[in-house]
Amino acid sequence: MLFLSMAWRNVWRNRRRSLLTIVAIALGLAFNIFMRAIGDGFHEQMVDNSVRSHIGHLQIHGGGYHDDPGLNKTLPSPDQVQRAIERLPGVRGYSMRVLGDGLASTAENSAGVAIVGIDPQQERTVTTIDHGVVKGEYLKPGQARPILIGDRLAINLKADLEDKVVLMVQAADGSMGADLFRVVGIFRSGSPELDRGMVFLLRHDAQTLFSLDGRITEAVVLLHSSLQVPTAQEVLKAALTKQNVEVLTWYEVEPFLLQFIELDDAFFYIIVVFFFVVISIGILNTIMMSVFERVREFGVMMALGTKPRQIIKLVVEEAFVLGMTGVVIGCSIGVAATLYYASHGMNLSAWGEGAAALGMTSTVVYTKLTAANLLISDSSVLAVVMLVGLYPAIYASRLRPVEAIRHV
Amino acid sequence: MAQVDLENVSRTYSDHVDVHALRSVTLSLEPGSFVAVAGPSGSGKTTLLNIIGGLDRPDQGVVRIANLNLTSTPPDQLADFRLRHIGFVFQAYNLFPVLTAMENLEFIPALQGMPKAERLRRAETLLEMVGLAEIRDKRPNEMSGGQQQRVAVVRAIMTEPEIVLADEPTANLDSASASVLLDMMAELNRQKGITFLFSTHDPLVMERARRLIRLKDGAVVSDENRDPEPAKAAR
Amino acid sequence: MLISASGYAALPDAHELVTKTDLALRGKTQQGKASMTVRTPDWERTLEMEYWSVNPEKTFILITAPAKEAGTSTLRIGSNMWNYLPKVERVIKIPPSLMLQPWMGSDFTNDDLVKESSLVNDYTHEIVGEVVEGGDACYQVLATPKPDAPVVWGKLVLAIRKSDYLPRKEEFYDEKGELRKVLTYEDIRKAGGRNCPMRWKMVSVTKPGHETVLVYSDLKFDLKIPDRIFTQRNMKRPF
Numbered sequence: 001m002l003f004l005s006m007a008w009r010n011v012w013r014n015r016r017r018s019l020l021t022i023v024a025i026a027l028g029l030a031f032n033i034f035m036r037a038i039g040d041g042f043h044e045q046m047v048d049n050s051v052r053s054h055i056g057h058l059q060i061h062g063g064g065y066h067d068d069p070g071l072n073k074t075l076p077s078p079d080q081v082q083r084a085i086e087r088l089p090g091v092r093g094y095s096m097r098v099l100g101d102g103l104a105s106t107a108e109n110s111a112g113v114a115i116v117g118i119d120p121q122q123e124r125t126v127t128t129i130d131h132g133v134v135k136g137e138y139l140k141p142g143q144a145r146p147i148l149i150g151d152r153l154a155i156n157l158k159a160d161l162e163d164k165v166v167l168m169v170q171a172a173d174g175s176m177g178a179d180l181f182r183v184v185g186i187f188r189s190g191s192p193e194l195d196r197g198m199v200f201l202l203r204h205d206a207q208t209l210f211s212l213d214g215r216i217t218e219a220v221v222l223l224h225s226s227l228q229v230p231t232a233q234e235v236l237k238a239a240l241t242k243q244n245v246e247v248l249t250w251y252e253v254e255p256f257l258l259q260f261i262e263l264d265d266a267f268f269y270i271i272v273v274f275f276f277v278v279i280s281i282g283i284l285n286t287i288m289m290s291v292f293e294r295v296r297e298f299g300v301m302m303a304l305g306t307k308p309r310q311i312i313k314l315v316v317e318e319a320f321v322l323g324m325t326g327v328v329i330g331c332s333i334g335v336a337a338t339l340y341y342a343s344h345g346m347n348l349s350a351w352g353e354g355a356a357a358l359g360m361t362s363t364v365v366y367t368k369l370t371a372a373n374l375l376i377s378d379s380s381v382l383a384v385v386m387l388v389g390l391y392p393a394i395y396a397s398r399l400r401p402v403e404a405i406r407h408v
Numbered sequence: 409m410a411q412v413d414l415e416n417v418s419r420t421y422s423d424h425v426d427v428h429a430l431r432s433v434t435l436s437l438e439p440g441s442f443v444a445v446a447g448p449s450g451s452g453k454t455t456l457l458n459i460i461g462g463l464d465r466p467d468q469g470v471v472r473i474a475n476l477n478l479t480s481t482p483p484d485q486l487a488d489f490r491l492r493h494i495g496f497v498f499q500a501y502n503l504f505p506v507l508t509a510m511e512n513l514e515f516i517p518a519l520q521g522m523p524k525a526e527r528l529r530r531a532e533t534l535l536e537m538v539g540l541a542e543i544r545d546k547r548p549n550e551m552s553g554g555q556q557q558r559v560a561v562v563r564a565i566m567t568e569p570e571i572v573l574a575d576e577p578t579a580n581l582d583s584a585s586a587s588v589l590l591d592m593m594a595e596l597n598r599q600k601g602i603t604f605l606f607s608t609h610d611p612l613v614m615e616r617a618r619r620l621i622r623l624k625d626g627a628v629v630s631d632e633n634r635d636p637e638p639a640k641a642a643r
Numbered sequence: 644m645l646i647s648a649s650g651y652a653a654l655p656d657a658h659e660l661v662t663k664t665d666l667a668l669r670g671k672t673q674q675g676k677a678s679m680t681v682r683t684p685d686w687e688r689t690l691e692m693e694y695w696s697v698n699p700e701k702t703f704i705l706i707t708a709p710a711k712e713a714g715t716s717t718l719r720i721g722s723n724m725w726n727y728l729p730k731v732e733r734v735i736k737i738p739p740s741l742m743l744q745p746w747m748g749s750d751f752t753n754d755d756l757v758k759e760s761s762l763v764n765d766y767t768h769e770i771v772g773e774v775v776e777g778g779d780a781c782y783q784v785l786a787t788p789k790p791d792a793p794v795v796w797g798k799l800v801l802a803i804r805k806s807d808y809l810p811r812k813e814e815f816y817d818e819k820g821e822l823r824k825v826l827t828y829e830d831i832r833k834a835g836g837r838n839c840p841m842r843w844k845m846v847s848v849t850k851p852g853h854e855t856v857l858v859y860s861d862l863k864f865d866l867k868i869p870d871r872i873f874t875q876r877n878m879k880r881p882f
Contacts, residue, residue, distance in 0.1 A: 009506035105735040305491025
């Protein structure tokens with residue numbers, strides 16, 4: 001305890017120098033925390049957008065569908081799949097879909113499209129397509145061959161509400177399937193892929209078109225928390241081992257998203273390392289100078305019988321004082337800023353176009369703070385400061401008392 | 409209470425030229441001695457004190473304190489030995505500037521692991537004894553030079569060492585404060601039987617010693633006993 | 644003593660050879676019937692059709708059976724292609740982005756139909772050897788796309804019969820040099836006044852188990868085919 005008091009008081013011997021160092025540590029940490037929170041918030045929104053716009057948290061298909069899609073790789077037993085999903089804890093919603101592709105045509109133009117046959121009520125428990133309808137309305141059961149198309153597709157085909165669109169497909173039995181569908185709604189999801197290339201039909205209409213006879217291509221599941229995804233995947237796989245199905249997570253379906261996040265995180269860590277290096281130089285200088293100024297004192301200490309390792313402890317404790325003070329201040333600032341933007345959101349419309357390409361529907365980012373990240377940031381700064389202090393500490397402990405005492 | 413023996417102790421510093429700081433010095437100090445080492449600068453006074461205190465190692469010869477052979481003790485243990493058995497007082501800058509007088513006194517016992525209560529009790533008692541109780545919570549920069557040196561001496565004896573080594577303790581003091589300091593050291597020597605060995609080139613200080621050893625060019629040139637009876641232990 | 648033609652070392656000009664092949668196979672005009680059977684690991688289907696073509700510009704194909712597809716027709720003029728679907732009574736233009744999709748679910752793509760004669764114009768040719776294919780002595784011809792030619796293949800290798808320049812085999816390689824599919828021309832006999840292969844078999848190499856067999860009948864060559872056949876109105880005619 002005496003030592004710690006000494007460490008504390010030693011730090012304040014040069015008030016200005018210590019304050020500058022502490023401020024540097026604090027601001028650096030606050031910046032670190034805040035940027036991490038922006039990044040995490042941004043990533044979470046990206047994932048959420050993607051998950052809620054179409055892909056869901058988990059997808060179940062017939063075995064081998066993801067690598068090589070085919071109309072005949074339908075779920076062997078949709079009822080069993082449905083039951084397995086219903087027994088899964090933490091499920092927010094699920095949808096049984098029919099998937100295929102084909103040609104959509106109007107008198108003006110034709111385009112290749114991905115066709116999704118849905119039960120509208122089921123689908124809205126998983127995705128937000130229904131919120132994206134900008135003209136007309138969402139699909140309703142009982143309508144006569146309705147089709148919901150994206151706004152960009154509508155422009156390409158020059159199709160408007162109530163227009164007829166022909167869908168021509170190769171059916172599951174190899175024959176040509178074709179039918180006329182009536183545009184009941186136009187959606188804008190924000191994702192160019194969906195808006196340009198995806199159409200929604202009532203599931204039974206899709207089954208008829210593709211000669212699928214009641215079969216289902218895909219079960220998509222939305223959980224309450226994305227943290228539950230890996231566990232849920234294991235549970236579903238275990239429940240469906242006897243069937244030839246594949247259970248995929250969102251990041252297996254769209255690895256690009258996760259890869260982007262990981263790349264982004266990597267960039268962040270590079271910046272963090274750079275920041276640590278810069279801060280360390282400043283701290284090293286501060287502590288080194290304070291040691292140089294006390295050579296004589298260390299000499300007296302050792303003459304009196306203080307052991308080298310106790311000298312190391314003293315100097316490292318001084319580093320600790322600097323670091324801890326900086327961390328406490330920096331953490332408070334960082335957390336305060338983060339909490340503010342967590343509820344108010346940060347407007348990044350300057351980078352709007354890039355955001356759309358990444359599947360973001362809005363340019364407002366809500367910062368996200370996790371206790372784990374906070375702890376990591378705080379402790380790594382503290383650890384670095386104390387580690388940096390180790391060099392001057394060892395230097396001091398290696399002073400030879402006889403010479404040190406004579407030091408001017 | 410320990411005997412200090414030096415046998416043929418030599419110490420040479422090799423810088424650009426060889427400096428023979430001590431040449432084959434042999435002497436013994438009885439427990440409870442009150443000794444001054446005098447000589448011009450460069451005569452080896454500081455080296456002698458450093459070697460006796462275990463801060464420096466002789467190139468030749470043996471140093472024994474209470475039958476412990478200092479010269480063959482490894483450095484780690486030497487630090488421990490200094491902690492428990494040797495007190496140091498330097499010419500200046502003895503005290504830690506960030507600590508109060510009391511805390512400075514607590515320093516060495518705290519290193520030894522003495523419990524707080526006992527440390528405080530001892531420190532208070534000693535400060536009382538030398539009449540410095542009122543500066544207990546003052547920092548060194550709030551004391552006079554003389555007060556600092558006196559606190560330094562008290563600190564040196566907090567753990568009841570065998571010997572206190574003081575290197576020119578009065579060099580920066582005026583004669584009045586020097587006198588007070590010497591009185592205090594003499595009193596402590598008398599009451600506690602701790603050996604005091606101090607180096608000086610001040611004749612007034614030399615006069616107060618009961619034994620005077622003169623050094624010149626690293627060798628003992630005279631060794632007078634003023635008072636045939638060393639102080640009795642009063643522990 | 645007669646010296647056989649192959650004893651003379653002189654090889655024909657490759658480009659001339661291929662031009663003759665194209666003419667031998669397709670004539671200036673052609674019409675007839677065909678039965679196309681498509682096999683995949685999951686299903687097998689046979690379509691009956693009638694067709695008319697003016698080489699190399701225009702093609703019109705009308706599906707006559709089975710009932711689900713009957714009345715469906717495909718019209719190709721130049722590189723444009725349309726389908727008519729009787730069920731919805733609509734003519735649909737095939738966009739360029741879908742030209743590589745299978746035609747009517749077969750191993751022939753829309754692009755294959757459009758590029759029937761591109762072999763002559765879009766490639767440079769070289770005779771690289773001789774093979775025996777289906778019991779016939781053949782020239783082996785390597786066709787390499789011309790620099791700006793709008794073709795999807797990296798190269799084509801043909802086996803062309805020495806006797807009458809009819810093709811026996813065509814191998815399709817992609818731009819990476821991988822073999823994608825193989826077309827064999829079989830059952831060569833007299834029909835419509837000339838020798839032609841009455842059975843074409845396209846086998847996919849990349850998709851095992853996928854093959855398409857075309858069996859021709861009622862072939863007629865070089866008759867004048869009225870222009871009105873190659874119109875959208877003709878596509879919609881009552882069946």
